Amino acid sequence: MRPTITDIAKKAGVSKATVSRVLNKRSDGVGAETRRRVERLITQMDFEPCGAARSLATGKSRSIGLVIPDIADPFCPLLIRGIEDALRSRSYGLFLCDSDQDIHKEKENLRILLEKRVDGVILSSTMSDCDSQLRLLEKREVPFVLLDRIIEARPGVAGVYADNRKGARMAAEHLLAGGARRLLFINGPEMLSVSKLRRVGFEGGCAAAGLEPSSILHASGDYSVESGELAAGTVLDAGGGRAPFDAVFAACDRMAIGALRALKRRGFDVPRDIEVVGFDDVEPAGLVDPPLTTIAQPAFEMGRSGASLLLRLIDGERPRSRIKILEPTLVVRGTTRPR
Amino acid sequence: MRPTITDIAKKAGVSKATVSRVLNKRSDGVGAETRRRVERLITQMDFEPCGAARSLATGKSRSIGLVIPDIADPFCPLLIRGIEDALRSRSYGLFLCDSDQDIHKEKENLRILLEKRVDGVILSSTMSDCDSQLRLLEKREVPFVLLDRIIEARPGVAGVYADNRKGARMAAEHLLAGGARRLLFINGPEMLSVSKLRRVGFEGGCAAAGLEPSSILHASGDYSVESGELAAGTVLDAGGGRAPFDAVFAACDRMAIGALRALKRRGFDVPRDIEVVGFDDVEPAGLVDPPLTTIAQPAFEMGRSGASLLLRLIDGERPRSRIKILEPTLVVRGTTRPR
DNA sequence: CTGTTAGCGCATTCAG
DNA sequence: CTGAATGCGCTAACAG
Numbered sequence: 001m002r003p004t005i006t007d008i009a010k011k012a013g014v015s016k017a018t019v020s021r022v023l024n025k026r027s028d029g030v031g032a033e034t035r036r037r038v039e040r041l042i043t044q045m046d047f048e049p050c051g052a053a054r055s056l057a058t059g060k061s062r063s064i065g066l067v068i069p070d071i072a073d074p075f076c077p078l079l080i081r082g083i084e085d086a087l088r089s090r091s092y093g094l095f096l097c098d099s100d101q102d103i104h105k106e107k108e109n110l111r112i113l114l115e116k117r118v119d120g121v122i123l124s125s126t127m128s129d130c131d132s133q134l135r136l137l138e139k140r141e142v143p144f145v146l147l148d149r150i151i152e153a154r155p156g157v158a159g160v161y162a163d164n165r166k167g168a169r170m171a172a173e174h175l176l177a178g179g180a181r182r183l184l185f186i187n188g189p190e191m192l193s194v195s196k197l198r199r200v201g202f203e204g205g206c207a208a209a210g211l212e213p214s215s216i217l218h219a220s221g222d223y224s225v226e227s228g229e230l231a232a233g234t235v236l237d238a239g240g241g242r243a244p245f246d247a248v249f250a251a252c253d254r255m256a257i258g259a260l261r262a263l264k265r266r267g268f269d270v271p272r273d274i275e276v277v278g279f280d281d282v283e284p285a286g287l288v289d290p291p292l293t294t295i296a297q298p299a300f301e302m303g304r305s306g307a308s309l310l311l312r313l314i315d316g317e318r319p320r321s322r323i324k325i326l327e328p329t330l331v332v333r334g335t336t337r338p339r
Numbered sequence: 340m341r342p343t344i345t346d347i348a349k350k351a352g353v354s355k356a357t358v359s360r361v362l363n364k365r366s367d368g369v370g371a372e373t374r375r376r377v378e379r380l381i382t383q384m385d386f387e388p389c390g391a392a393r394s395l396a397t398g399k400s401r402s403i404g405l406v407i408p409d410i411a412d413p414f415c416p417l418l419i420r421g422i423e424d425a426l427r428s429r430s431y432g433l434f435l436c437d438s439d440q441d442i443h444k445e446k447e448n449l450r451i452l453l454e455k456r457v458d459g460v461i462l463s464s465t466m467s468d469c470d471s472q473l474r475l476l477e478k479r480e481v482p483f484v485l486l487d488r489i490i491e492a493r494p495g496v497a498g499v500y501a502d503n504r505k506g507a508r509m510a511a512e513h514l515l516a517g518g519a520r521r522l523l524f525i526n527g528p529e530m531l532s533v534s535k536l537r538r539v540g541f542e543g544g545c546a547a548a549g550l551e552p553s554s555i556l557h558a559s560g561d562y563s564v565e566s567g568e569l570a571a572g573t574v575l576d577a578g579g580g581r582a583p584f585d586a587v588f589a590a591c592d593r594m595a596i597g598a599l600r601a602l603k604r605r606g607f608d609v610p611r612d613i614e615v616v617g618f619d620d621v622e623p624a625g626l627v628d629p630p631l632t633t634i635a636q637p638a639f640e641m642g643r644s645g646a647s648l649l650l651r652l653i654d655g656e657r658p659r660s661r662i663k664i665l666e667p668t669l670v671v672r673g674t675t676r677p678r
Numbered sequence: 679c680t681g682t683t684a685g686c687g688c689a690t691t692c693a694g
Numbered sequence: 695c696t697g698a699a700t701g702c703g704c705t706a707a708c709a710g
Contacts, residue, residue, distance in 0.1 A: 049703080052456050080437070115390045357696060360696090
């Protein structure tokens, strides 16, 4: 059987309370000699305190939950890395839930997390226009922070995001600076705040440069490579032999990679004939040929600061700024010409 | 405050025991009328049982732990998908731990999981020649299954793997069938069982075709793109203008992609001049140009069956076969010529 | 500095 | 079919 605090106490000839004290590293209340004796026993029997019992007694579980839309998205691992980095020092556990882009599974996952009595939740939601998940969390008074994805009905809640508007604007500016005037914009599902913001930013960037936003060609995909290829391919094929655009901006790298493929398959030279810019800067972006010029999101940092914000909320702090906007950066690679 | 079983019991005018019975869906012991009343209250107050209390009372936590070497490896998400798939139906929680390729962090993670009192552990270990982690688990009698990575000192423990030897042999056969005779083999760290097996398989495949294994050029990397590029580049540059090999097999896709890049940068035409085969079949493999021919591992299935095997062990079953070997498949894409 | 006591929320006997 | 009692392992007052 696993040793319990009682076993240790007996063997050490002290009370459970004393063992508990050394376990929790309380500096006061235990004599140096006693402490050493107990500590020795603890490592000797290699006793590990029962999290469940602790949790029951203290009301905190020392674990948090992470709910993400799709772990297969290469953006996620970076977030998780950042989260783990922030958690490690505090030795918190991380419950991972993939909601598979399904709002029902998302709620179901949240329920499970509540049962597990996680101390807090990091939520990267599948939907922008639904806040019933949040009500659940609030009702239970479980601290949470939104990551990457905004929930529009709740502008004030804690969250960490990239500046999507700005990033998209940077993409527009970069393309325009290269001389492109006929643009194709492949956006993700508009039910995601992220998509909307990127559209607004991109159109804004164009407008600022005197380009009629209505002149922009629009297409949309679901953030997959295939959808990007399909979107670009469709527009291309509708245009007969000549391409109806000379640059494309896709709202994520995967779709940009799809577009790149569509272009190459039809014999266009990227970046000479047509330029391509993506968004995210996930691993595959640097691997395709030519390597993708893209707007990089600081994913690791996003995860890290999201988790540390959550930890602060859990600790009962009331940080002045509960919302953190991270700066995207333009990473120029091979799908745009040198300026 | 969160409602407890006691609150429900009071409001329903029954005892806690009765509420507990309906909570656990015990078919016997509760009248239909009473049951309905309690159920209504439960959803009305939307009460969720406290996992910690349950765990303490029953000795099981309804959650398992997953320890992986590096979540940034694109192979992981697929595993996790499979695991979640198997877990979902049983509504188990999943604790995720990334050990960052560090055996000490791996043990540390295991400790945390033990404290959390997970019902079982899925371990994809960072090292092949170390089994002290396993002793910890065994001492605590926590069921576990190994995933993807073998621990050599423990041939008998439960695990799910791909047939690495066979996969590598298939790679050799494919390359040889294409007429290649001068081979470069870029392997991963030999401290990983997976690497050893792939080497044995590859050399075996060559030998079977009458190719002296000693004639194979060897290089090694750490499973990263950069290391693959470096390895291939070094051999290439040592060979002067002409390549000292006409085909390369890398022990993982990332290194193969790196090799591909090294080749292209030096002006070699893949697959005309030199052929390349990878291993894993992760997402980037299909994205590079030309798309990578590779040996696919059934990662999702690996995760799924690993998790369901673990679940069976947790349930106290003694499955006849505690080891499952999955079949790899050859995926022919663009880095090898048509046969 | 240390021990005693009383729960935390639930499952599980055992009675009725 | 239902209730009362007990304990899971630990922490947190409160005494001494």
